[in-house]
Amino acid sequence: MATLPARHDAKNMQRVAASLLPPIALETGGAPIYVQVSDWFRRAIAEGQLRPGQRVPSTRALASELKVSRLPIFSAYEQLHAEGYLETFTGAGTCVAATIPQAAADALRRKTRRGASTTPARPAARRMAARATAMAAPPQMWLETQGAFRVGVPALDRFPLRTWSRLIHRHARHADAEALAYGDPMGYLPLREAIADYLAVARAVRADASQVLITAGIQHGLQICAHALLDPGDEAWVEEPCYSGTWQALATVGAVAIQVPVDRDGLDAAEGLRRASSARVAFITPSHQFPLGATLSAARRIELLQWAARAGSWIVEDDYDSEYRFDSKPIASLQGLDADARVIYMGTFSKVMFPALRLGYLVVPKDLLPGFRACRDAMDTCSPTLSQKALNDFIREGHFARHIRRMRGLYAARRTALLDAIAKHLPHTLQATGADAGMQLSALLPDGTDDMAVSQHAAQIGVSVRPLSQCYGHPGARSGLIFGYGSVDERAIDAGVRSLKRVVQQYTG
Ligand SMILES: Cc1ncc(COP(=O)(O)O)c(C=O)c1O
Numbered sequence: 001m002a003t004l005p006a007r008h009d010a011k012n013m014q015r016v017a018a019s020l021l022p023p024i025a026l027e028t029g030g031a032p033i034y035v036q037v038s039d040w041f042r043r044a045i046a047e048g049q050l051r052p053g054q055r056v057p058s059t060r061a062l063a064s065e066l067k068v069s070r071l072p073i074f075s076a077y078e079q080l081h082a083e084g085y086l087e088t089f090t091g092a093g094t095c096v097a098a099t100i101p102q103a104a105a106d107a108l109r110r111k112t113r114r115g116a117s118t119t120p121a122r123p124a125a126r127r128m129a130a131r132a133t134a135m136a137a138p139p140q141m142w143l144e145t146q147g148a149f150r151v152g153v154p155a156l157d158r159f160p161l162r163t164w165s166r167l168i169h170r171h172a173r174h175a176d177a178e179a180l181a182y183g184d185p186m187g188y189l190p191l192r193e194a195i196a197d198y199l200a201v202a203r204a205v206r207a208d209a210s211q212v213l214i215t216a217g218i219q220h221g222l223q224i225c226a227h228a229l230l231d232p233g234d235e236a237w238v239e240e241p242c243y244s245g246t247w248q249a250l251a252t253v254g255a256v257a258i259q260v261p262v263d264r265d266g267l268d269a270a271e272g273l274r275r276a277s278s279a280r281v282a283f284i285t286p287s288h289q290f291p292l293g294a295t296l297s298a299a300r301r302i303e304l305l306q307w308a309a310r311a312g313s314w315i316v317e318d319d320y321d322s323e324y325r326f327d328s329k330p331i332a333s334l335q336g337l338d339a340d341a342r343v344i345y346m347g348t349f350s351k352v353m354f355p356a357l358r359l360g361y362l363v364v365p366k367d368l369l370p371g372f373r374a375c376r377d378a379m380d381t382c383s384p385t386l387s388q389k390a391l392n393d394f395i396r397e398g399h400f401a402r403h404i405r406r407m408r409g410l411y412a413a414r415r416t417a418l419l420d421a422i423a424k425h426l427p428h429t430l431q432a433t434g435a436d437a438g439m440q441l442s443a444l445l446p447d448g449t450d451d452m453a454v455s456q457h458a459a460q461i462g463v464s465v466r467p468l469s470q471c472y473g474h475p476g477a478r479s480g481l482i483f484g485y486g487s488v489d490e491r492a493i494d495a496g497v498r499s500l501k502r503v504v505q506q507y508t509g
Pocket residue numbers: 151152216217218219220243245285290318320347348349350355359360
């Protein structure tokens with residue numbers, strides 16, 4: 001019996017459990033069974049379908065699956081052992097050998113070489129939808145860097161994980177048939193009620209639980225809105241600059257994005273009217289414009305709502321981080337002002353809880369509910385019941401409000417630390433904007449600076465800052481950097497800006 005080599009440890013071997021049975025189609029009247037089985041294994045190993053160190057099924061399990069006696073399976077395994085294809089490791093059972101025989105290795109190499117040369121020769125046969133090709137973004141190195149200043153990531157180390165795991169455990173332990181079966185596409189009703197109550201108080205949203213649709217976060221909410229409200233070729237206003245996920249949602253339904261500029265009062269509705277007065281939908285971030293940070297003024301709110309009512313259009317309100325507002329008073333949602341039920345409101349638990357939770361919500365006008373429900377059902381059926389139940393308890397037992405309160409203080413301190421660090425290290429080069437709320441701010445660079453190059457270079461030294469120009473849909477965009485500060489402690493903030501200074505100076509002279 002061999003001892004398991006270090007790189008073929010138990011974890012590696014769990015890649016495909018031995019209890020998964022291979023699809024061996026035995027031919028009746030063909031070669032003897034033991035030959036067919038051993039041939040199958042040789043081929044699967046040579047083609048990389050079974051990898052070195054991977055467990056193979058027991059002879060009993062395989063014989064039962066193939067409905068044959070164990071004898072031919074024994075014989076096949078014995079033969080494969082003798083040829084060096086299989087090994088038996090102490091404690092791990094029978095596995096594909098750590099070093100496969102030369103013949104198999106040669107066959108694998110030949111196959112890889114053949115695969116590499118045939119793919120580009122027939123590109124037409126491998127055509128994808130134009131939208132997929134258009135959406136495939138060039139590599140964004142700043143997204144690969146986990147350090148300061150990843151945008152959109154909250155203070156994950158401050159999340160009350162013990163409380164959360166207790167709630168998950170509570171519901172996993174007592175999961176009944178209802179909890180395990182398909183759920184309602186609209187979401188778990190008690191959670192929808194808790195969200196409606198929360199939004200009424202915290203965001204002045206006017207809706208009952210029947211209008212709350214649980215989503216897998218705002219990105220999913222955008223997709224549902226795009227599918228429910230837009231036909232191919234329809235025009236939709238998007239802020240310029242804007243959150244790139246909005247463009248993606250429009251691209252997937254073949255709608256046309258009409259860029260509407262943003263100034264210090266938020267989206268310029270009058271300019272929107274000049275560019276496309278009969279657009280079907282306006283996608284906006286009124287509480288904290290992404291990425292420049294403006295708050296939509298009262299006059300603009302009224303102008304927008306009047307336009308939507310007049311034109312029979314819809315407004316999608318992305319309220320992604322309104323829980324965190326620092327200097328000014330909380331701002332009520334646009335949805336709460338809307339007398340004509342023209343606003344679809346979107347929120348997320350990504351910033352308050354953690355992004356991998358993938359839970360958020362839409363608040364939908366009552367007459368649109370059947371269409372929204374059907375679109376959601378068609379996409380992914382429903383959100384996971386277990387996490388919805390745990391979240392419902394998290395809100396109702398007060399953990400949610402407590403966590404928001406704590407994080408508001410933390411993010412306010414981090415925001416001040418970032419503004420101080422920018423003022424200290426790059427006072428004449430970076431001009432911060434939009435720091436009133438949320439977990440990110442933008443800082444403008446001198447006109448003409450190549451912010452993409454700055455971001456790429458910064459990522460190489462472990463600093464993640466997003467180029468502002470990437471949020472514009474046209475050339476000649478403003479140059480700047482977007483800093484996320486939610487997940488960065490104050491010391492790392494200062495060190496991060498100090499490191500960034502050396503990069504920025506190379507591009508700004
Ligand atoms: C403006 C804006 N909308 C939506 C989202 C996506 O949120 P979610 O994680 O809920 O999809 C983000 C993420 O950072 C965002 O910045």
